[in-house]
Amino acid sequence: MGTSGKIKYFSVVVPFSSDGSQILLGRKKRGMGEGLWNGFGGKPEKGETMGRCAHRELQEESGIDATEYECAGILYMDDTAGPDYHIPVYRVTKYTGEIAETEEMEPQWFGASEDCLPYDKMYAEAKLWWPNMLANTPFVAKFLFEGERVLSHDVQSVGREVLGEHMDRIDEILLAGKA
Numbered sequence: 001m002g003t004s005g006k007i008k009y010f011s012v013v014v015p016f017s018s019d020g021s022q023i024l025l026g027r028k029k030r031g032m033g034e035g036l037w038n039g040f041g042g043k044p045e046k047g048e049t050m051g052r053c054a055h056r057e058l059q060e061e062s063g064i065d066a067t068e069y070e071c072a073g074i075l076y077m078d079d080t081a082g083p084d085y086h087i088p089v090y091r092v093t094k095y096t097g098e099i100a101e102t103e104e105m106e107p108q109w110f111g112a113s114e115d116c117l118p119y120d121k122m123y124a125e126a127k128l129w130w131p132n133m134l135a136n137t138p139f140v141a142k143f144l145f146e147g148e149r150v151l152s153h154d155v156q157s158v159g160r161e162v163l164g165e166h167m168d169r170i171d172e173i174l175l176a177g178k179a
């Protein structure tokens with residue numbers, strides 16, 4: 001854990017097209033990560049599980065309603081100075097509604113393959129976990145940062161059961177109001 005001792009929780013949510021050949025990303029229009037392409041997402045509200053947070057944030061930022069989605073992996077980001085981030089990443093395989101640009105995000109479909117992703121305009125560590133995301137291999141990724149620089153990383157492919165245990169721990173913290 002970084003020296004600040006604070007952990008911040010966020011969701012990141014990535015819709016896939018029905019044949020799995022495309023992914024929907026958003027270009028952040030304001031605030032944290034402005035100008036970068038990423039999944040949709042944000043902070044959980046009081047009393048909300050991560051799954052509910054993922055569903056709500058996707059709706060607020062892209063206009064669509066996820067009807068089938070699951071956790072695909074978790075990003076544990078430790079910063080040597082600032083707060084740490086614990087970020088579950090969700091894969092949406094079915095949704096209803098129309099995709100819309102919002103105040104927060106400009107949405108765009110990209111091919112679901114490594115050479116189609118705009119890595120040069122994504123978070124620095126994106127290229128380290130997206131291969132797992134694209135291969136639908138659950139993962140637990142740990143990164144040590146110094147500001148924006150990745151000092152070290154460890155991306156492990158894990159079973160769904162292990163990922164579920166990580167998610168249960170996070171939901172327990174959120175529901176206990178300890179986040």
Ligand SMILES: Nc1[nH]c(=O)nc2c1ncn2[C@H]1C[C@H](O)[C@@H](COP(=O)(O)OP(=O)(O)OP(=O)(O)O)O1
Nearest residue numbers: 010011012031032033038039040041042043087123
């Ligand atoms: N290093 C990182 N790598 C990554 O892949 N996603 C990151 C990241 N750091 C932050 N994010 C994501 C998590 C979340 O989806 C988004 C930041 O969320 P927002 O600023 O949209 O939060 P909120 O919508 O809760 O905030 P407000 O609406 O400003 O209250 O950026």
